[in-house]
Amino acid sequence: METTVHSTAPSPLYSSSGKFLGAAIAGLLPIPRLLPPFQRYPSQAIVFDEINRSRSRLRSLATTLAASTTVPSNGSTAQTPDVAGYHPSSNASAINPFGLKALEGGFDVTELPVEIVCEIFEKFIEDDLQPKDPKNDDPAGPLVARSCRSDPTILGQICSRWRAVAIDLPTLWSNIYIYNPKRSQVRLVDIWLGRSANKPLTLAFDYNWSDEACDLKAASNILRSFASHLERWRIIDFHIPLQLLGTLSRIAHIPKTPVLLESCYLGFNTSLRYLYKPHFGPLIDAIWRVIHASPNLHRVKWGSTGLDKVPNHAPFHQLTHVETYLDFSIDAALALLAAVPLIQELSLSTITSPSEIAPESGTQLLLLQHLRILIINSRSTPACSIFSSITCPSLQRLEINHRSLAGEAPQSMSELVHLLQRSNCQLQHLDIRDRYLSDDELALLLPCSALYSLAHLLVSKNQISDQVIQLLMKKSDDGSHQVAPRLEKLVLDFCETTDGLLSKVIYSRWHDTATSSGTLRCAHIWPRNGYGPIDKDFFDTHTLR
Numbered sequence: 001m002e003t004t005v006h007s008t009a010p011s012p013l014y015s016s017s018g019k020f021l022g023a024a025i026a027g028l029l030p031i032p033r034l035l036p037p038f039q040r041y042p043s044q045a046i047v048f049d050e051i052n053r054s055r056s057r058l059r060s061l062a063t064t065l066a067a068s069t070t071v072p073s074n075g076s077t078a079q080t081p082d083v084a085g086y087h088p089s090s091n092a093s094a095i096n097p098f099g100l101k102a103l104e105g106g107f108d109v110t111e112l113p114v115e116i117v118c119e120i121f122e123k124f125i126e127d128d129l130q131p132k133d134p135k136n137d138d139p140a141g142p143l144v145a146r147s148c149r150s151d152p153t154i155l156g157q158i159c160s161r162w163r164a165v166a167i168d169l170p171t172l173w174s175n176i177y178i179y180n181p182k183r184s185q186v187r188l189v190d191i192w193l194g195r196s197a198n199k200p201l202t203l204a205f206d207y208n209w210s211d212e213a214c215d216l217k218a219a220s221n222i223l224r225s226f227a228s229h230l231e232r233w234r235i236i237d238f239h240i241p242l243q244l245l246g247t248l249s250r251i252a253h254i255p256k257t258p259v260l261l262e263s264c265y266l267g268f269n270t271s272l273r274y275l276y277k278p279h280f281g282p283l284i285d286a287i288w289r290v291i292h293a294s295p296n297l298h299r300v301k302w303g304s305t306g307l308d309k310v311p312n313h314a315p316f317h318q319l320t321h322v323e324t325y326l327d328f329s330i331d332a333a334l335a336l337l338a339a340v341p342l343i344q345e346l347s348l349s350t351i352t353s354p355s356e357i358a359p360e361s362g363t364q365l366l367l368l369q370h371l372r373i374l375i376i377n378s379r380s381t382p383a384c385s386i387f388s389s390i391t392c393p394s395l396q397r398l399e400i401n402h403r404s405l406a407g408e409a410p411q412s413m414s415e416l417v418h419l420l421q422r423s424n425c426q427l428q429h430l431d432i433r434d435r436y437l438s439d440d441e442l443a444l445l446l447p448c449s450a451l452y453s454l455a456h457l458l459v460s461k462n463q464i465s466d467q468v469i470q471l472l473m474k475k476s477d478d479g480s481h482q483v484a485p486r487l488e489k490l491v492l493d494f495c496e497t498t499d500g501l502l503s504k505v506i507y508s509r510w511h512d513t514a515t516s517s518g519t520l521r522c523a524h525i526w527p528r529n530g531y532g533p534i535d536k537d538f539f540d541t542h543t544l545r
Contacts, residue, residue: 181219200234499532
């Protein structure tokens with residue numbers, strides 16, 4: 001049973017990403033100025049406000065147009081005005097039947113200055129207000145992102161002027177996400193790539209891991225189209241059937257380099273019909289060599305079929321964000337840390353074996369000057385084994401997920417405490433998942449001064465007892481909490497405590513808007529065997545939102 005307690009604040013009318021770029025946008029785009037600058041209109045505030053309201057109208061319009069767009073039974077896309085090159089009537093008022101009304105001030109929304117139209121279009125493809133899981137359906141065409149349902153081709157169906165602006169706005173077409181590749185997407189991908197002009201590309205490719213859901217011929221054509229623009233790749237996130245390994249490996253023979261590439265995840269998925277074979281290894285390595293040749297690559301995810309260790313040709317000196325799905329010994333993990341001096345975020349999975357080299361007294365500590373986020377997954381060998389060899393003065397977020405069997409060596413928090421103390425850092429976020437972690441070890445860690453500014457705390461173990469809850473309630477003489485006094489979010493799994501303690505710890509820390517006391521705004525509490533009557537009454541009658 002889970003109890004979730006949270007509070008919410010009023011949302012702003014629009015996100016900071018929607019700040020208006022005005023004339024600067026027009027100066028960057030190859031679009032002729034069709035109307036006077038927007039500064040000349042009577043009320044600039046009215047125009048800005050209309051952008052926000054127009055987006056919701058555009059979404060309603062998108063739904064209407066999408067419903068009227070047919071997909072033939074053969075899987076190809078019907079020729080919409082945008083795709084087929086048809087130019088609809090130039091009458092700007094044609095948009096009004098769909099519900100876009102004229103602005104206050106006497107001009108129609110379709111006659112907005114190009115700068116404002118571009119701003120509306122770019123906000124239209126933002127991922128907010130959209131269903132967050134595109135896998136709920138099976139789109140016939142490309143998407144702009146995994147979490148965005150907006151279709152920029154719809155903008156070309158409103159009026160000829162807006163169509164011209166949309167086609168000449170490369171940022172609308174430079175993000176392409178393909179899910180469950182199909183024939184209807186092949187030509188659209190080429191159209192989007194053409195309209196993206198020379199803009200850097202963000203490309204994602206995924207499927208539901210079913211051989212039947214992925215049209216391999218269409219997928220191969222799409223990957224070839226992507227590969228033909230290798231020099232413009234900026235971010236790629238590819239989850240590819242192993243059957244397409246040969247297609248993607250052709251990038252090793254293209255006389256181009258992904259000079260703009262900043263971030264890469266590459267995963268090959270096997271199936272019962274197509275299993276991994278040893279001779280695939282050199283092909284996968286050749287692909288990674290091309291990826292690693294980018295002088296701008298700084299974010300990578302390593303670990304998939306055919307990759308069982310960190311590639312030795314990686315550009316370690318320029319990497320800032322590394323996520324791995326590989327097995328490490330303590331020695332190998334430390335060797336990786338030593339090789340990436342600029343590392344800011346690191347996720348290690350999984351520490352499976354201890355050090356083979358006995359540590360020498362007086363060994364110099366490894367200084368990770370820029371490391372802000374450290375996520376360590378370990379199995380059998382405790383994650384804390386790595387802490388005695390590093391110093392992390394910028395560390396803000398630490399996640400430890402240790403999986404072990406009963407009877408194996410328990411994890412000690414003393415090395416973590418020493419790490420935090422000598423690093424002189426202030427953690428903001430701490431997650432500890434360790435089934436067999438003792439309350440005594442947790443009680444050793446939580447009062448650490450490095451946790452004074454902690455805003456997020458998650459503890460998941462076999463049993464959280466009264467000892468931990470009472471420690472979280474303990475106060476100093478001035479009335480402040482001794483442990484994590486600035487805590488805003490608390491997650492406790494498998495609590496087995498005296499009835500009433502859970503409600504007390506939340507009530508004692510909860511933020512009171514009227515008095516500005518307390519800091520806790522969100523709590524997830526999982527009792528191991530259900531609440532006692534006092535706690536149950538508290539959580540049933542207090543909807544602290």
